[in-house]
Amino acid sequence: MRPATQGLIVIDVQNDFCPGGALAVADGDAIIPRINALLAEFSVKVLTQDWHPANHASFAANHPGKAPFEMIDLPYGPQVLWPAHCVQGSKGADFHKKLATNAADLVIRKGFRPGIDSYSAFFENDRETPTGLEGYLRSRGVSDLTLVGLATDFCVAYSALDAARLGFGVTLLEGACRAIDLDGSLEEAREAMIAAGVLLEA
Numbered sequence: 001m002r003p004a005t006q007g008l009i010v011i012d013v014q015n016d017f018c019p020g021g022a023l024a025v026a027d028g029d030a031i032i033p034r035i036n037a038l039l040a041e042f043s044v045k046v047l048t049q050d051w052h053p054a055n056h057a058s059f060a061a062n063h064p065g066k067a068p069f070e071m072i073d074l075p076y077g078p079q080v081l082w083p084a085h086c087v088q089g090s091k092g093a094d095f096h097k098k099l100a101t102n103a104a105d106l107v108i109r110k111g112f113r114p115g116i117d118s119y120s121a122f123f124e125n126d127r128e129t130p131t132g133l134e135g136y137l138r139s140r141g142v143s144d145l146t147l148v149g150l151a152t153d154f155c156v157a158y159s160a161l162d163a164a165r166l167g168f169g170v171t172l173l174e175g176a177c178r179a180i181d182l183d184g185s186l187e188e189a190r191e192a193m194i195a196a197g198v199l200l201e202a
């Protein structure tokens with residue numbers, strides 16, 4: 001068992017990010033056995049769940065004339081437009097059935113406000129509206145985090161960068177993550193994480 005100061009954050013291991021899903025990440029389900037083993041090893045463990053209303057601003061279909069993977073400017077900054085995914089209550093928003101969800105202490109949902117996306121487990125994409133996860137971890141005495149899940153270059157990277165900015169020690173296990181890799185986004189995310197002091201391990 002890991003010490004109680006170490007927390008595991010499992011990002012968005014949901015059907016829509018796995019093969020066959022609306023925003024499938026190549027090989028996304030391949031990471032599940034390793035994540036299940038990690039869930040047995042940590043005493044503080046949190047799952048995040050991308051959880052969008054159907055009218056969400058990040059969905060291309062809600063912007064006439066726009067296609068998935070184009071960029072737009074929203075009041076808080078540039079935003080990638082995605083295929084509709086992880087709609088609240090849908091099968092696609094459910095965790096993958098092989099994920100050992102019963103082992104988790106907390107499930108934190110994000111992206112539920114129609115006008116703003118939330119890649120990070122800590123802050124929405126304005127980088128200031130909190131999800132509440134920081135307070136949960138601090139009040140449980142957690143100082144160091146291990147991050148795994150989907151997708152490396154979006155929700156995992158944003159979470160890792162925010163965690164580092166908040167002063168947590170952060171390790172990302174690349175072998176327990178898979179990337180979308182849109183126009184070099186994986187390399188960009190890796191460089192930003194290294195610069196922020198995130199430890200990238202296999």
Ligand code: VGL
Pocket residue numbers: 011012017050082119150151152153154155156
């Ligand atoms: C994610 C794009 C849109 C992710 C979530 O989990 O990385 N990516 N929503």
Ligand code: ZN
Pocket residue numbers: 050051052058085086111
């Ligand atoms: Zn999303």
